[in-house]
Amino acid sequence: MSPRWIALAIAAAAILFLVYRGTEQGLVYYYTPTEIHALTGTDIEKRIRVGGLVEGGSLQRTEGSLLLKFRISDGAQAVDVLFSGAPPDLFQEGRGAIAEGQWKPEGVFEADNILVKHSEEYQPVYDASSGSKPPYREP
Amino acid sequence: MLADLGTIGLMAALALAAFGLVAAAIGQRRNRPALIAGSHRALYAIAGVLTFCMVALAYAFLARDYSISFVARHSNRDMPAAYAFSALWGGQEGSLLLWVWLQSLYGALAVRTTRTALPQLAGSFAAIFHAILLFFSVTLVFAADPFSRLFPLPTDGGGLNPLLQHPLMVIHPPMLYLGFVGTSVPFAFALAALMHKRVDPLWIHLSRKWTLFCWMCLTTGIVLGGHWAYLELGWGGYWAWDPVENASFMPWLTMTAYFHSTMVQERRRLLAGWNVVLAILSYTLSVFGTFLTRSGVISSVHSFALSNIGPFFLGFVALTLVVAFGLFIVQFSKMKGPREEQIEHPVSRESAILINNLFLVSSTFVVLWGTIFPVLSEAFQGKKLSVGAPFFNSALAPVGLALLFLMGTAQVIPWRKASAGRLVRNLGIPVLAGAAAVAAAWRVTQHPTFSAGAGLSAFVAAGLLWDVAVSIRARRRLHGEATPDAFVGVFSRQRRRVGGFVSHVGIALIGLGIMGSLFNEEKEMRVEPGQTVSAGRYSLHFKEFVRDHQSGYFSYGALFDVENDGKALGQLRPERRLYPNQNDPTTEVGLLKGLGEDLYIVLADFDREGKWVVLKTFVKPLVSLVWLGWLVLLVGSMWAFMGRSLALSPRPTGTDR
Secondary structure: OOOHHHHHHHHHHHHHHHHHHHHHHEEEEOOOOHHHOOOOHOOOOOOOEEEEEEEEOOOOOOOOOOOOEEEEEEOOEEEEEEEEEOOOOOOOOOOOOEEEEEEEEOOOEEEEEOOOOOOOOOOOOHHHHHHOOOOOOOO | HHHHHHHHHHHOOOOHHHHHHHHHHHHHOOHHHHHHHHHHHHHHHHHHHHHHHHHHHHHHHHOOOOHHHHHHHHHHOOOOHHHHHHHHHHHHHHHHHHHHHHHHHHHHHHHHHHOOOOHHHHHHHHHHHHHHHHHHHHHHHHHHHOOOOOOOOOOOOOOHHHHHHHHHHHHHHHHHOOOHHHHHHHHHHHHHHOOOOOOOHHHHHHHHHHHHHHHHHHHHHHHHHHHHHHHHHHOOOOOOOOOHHHHHHHHHHHHHHHHHHHHHHHHHHHOOHHHHHHHHHHHHHHHHHHHHHHHHOOOOOOOOOOOOOOOHHHHHHHHHHHHHHHHHHHHHHEOOOOOOOOOOOOOHHHHHHHHHHHHHHHHHHHHHHHHHHHHHHHHHHHOOOOOHHHHHHHHHHHHHHHHHHHHHOOOOOOOOOHHHHHHHHHHHHHHHHHHHHHHHHHHHHOHHHHHHHHHHHHHHHHHHHHHHHHHHHHHHHHHOHHHHHHHHHHHHHOHOOOHHHHHHHHHHHHHHHHHHHHHOOOEEEEEEOOOOEEEEOOEEHHHHEEEEEEEOOEEEEEEEEEEEEOEEEEEEEOOOEEEEOOOOOOEEEEOOOOOOOEEEEEEEEEEOOOEEEEEEEEEEEHHHHHHHHHHHHHHHHHHHHOOOHHHOOOOOOOOOO
């Protein structure tokens, strides 16, 4: 075997090893609330993501702490999510969100990270072609 | 009027590219120099026409011509002129025009400067650029015309995303594109060399400066993008392994491998085929990255609007790969030229560079895998998943350390074969310096990865100092020069060598800066006015809540007095801003930069009355080394850029240690 092939074989083995090693830690599967409720066995307590809409009226803040409680729904079913911390800028009731964390056997999703889909591209809230000046919005 | 001229210009570019392609192909095949010259002139004409289109679009932005849909969507009357201008590349169509324009400039200049040096390849070389330009101008004309009209005429435009209204965003995209598009030059050289079965390294010499130039631009574009993310996005980092970032990192890795392995070909006539493969990979990865981020196939925070250019790009990438590798398989074995030599000894510079290449290319595949795996998984398994930063970090950290080691070794060991005595002489001092740094870093941090990294960085830096010291001594002895003269002599005579060393120190600094993130401290707390909280060594006193309605946006800010050990360090005011026309608030971070560490604070949440805020604090050691390392890297590679190519320099090969 020529040194060229030995080098290539080593490189290939290295790639496989690195990918395998990374996969152990880096892959996070994504579920909808309906799929979460169907989870069994070893999938429980793995690091996963659950995504859907933040249910209107479900968001509760605890006075004096950073604890948030809300429900993420896919229209059919919903899961309770607990999160401690400041949610991202665009986190709101009625908007899409993804929570990352663990599904606990007692039926609560304990999230340590919340992701919100950014709008694909900057879009003005008014229609540019209508010719009206956009209203300033006081939040 | 202007818009019509712009569209006509794009169509003219399309027609010229089609003509040029046919003329160059026939001219090359039938050996008709007039046709080849015609195709060259067509290339210059395309560059001229597209320059006109760029100027026209820029003028439309500056003149606020909202009859052009692209201008109306991406700018408005309130924007300062500089941002109105940079809005040109703030969206799909305009940034594609920028890409094609740069492509035409690169093509025209590359053909112009090499037509006499490589007359046999001139036709094929031009044909490749015409083919590339033909594809992109078809895409522009049929799928993404930046000059398409808007009716009825709006009174004002939509404006540019406030996040993009930042000085760094004015220069980041053109830099990145100069890098991406520039990979087409070594690609075209490699392909032309394949077509003519030329294995001699003349094309390597001719493309060396092009390669280095585009690599410097790509590096700068990537670093500036990271710096922008750090300042503007407010999540406390500068690199997130987002698909868009990966898309720029992959060609960077293969380009880095490419210009290192071309040195082996220059010097030792080895790796000719490997260099061709790297040139092909770099260009296709550049285009593929653009496809990934613009087609909406992969969701990313940077995504451009969903558009219909995806299939065009995927088709182009597939075609390029098939044609290029098809040519490679058919032609390479038939290539004639000086017979390939073999690597004589495993401990030699060429073998170290080859291993470094394998690591760089492996990293590219790891990044590619992590980037497209979610798409593959959803397509084939029906399972949605994400590949996060831990995947990339854990897979690439050991490779990064190994690369530092190889970098420090390859720069000081000789070509062909390193004798034991030579190894000890060249590596002894750097290894000792590295060991000392490991011990010092271990004492302070007790962190194994960081200590190893610090040691390797010191190893690389000591390699530079030691080499310069040895060269100065040699010059003093040989030429009887005084130390300062010898110092200048070393730096000015061996530009490529010293420039390479300095660049390696820059990389080592960047590596150290990245490893500083192992010690990031992150905290989140609720603070009320008058309270004092601590973050690392700093204490933060919440002075007042500030609301502001100036300059076109609402801002909510929290004013903090920052102290360290009772010493006042100034005030920080992290803000949330709400722009009119926009749903999403933007973050303005409070940042106290230091050489040792940055204090970075973000207003994560707040009560509109100002009764409380949620503050996110980050203490980030060594971040500034990333930006500093980039400057060192840039200086080093510019110095190397000014050095001469081996074939064109009178010095015989083999005198360089």
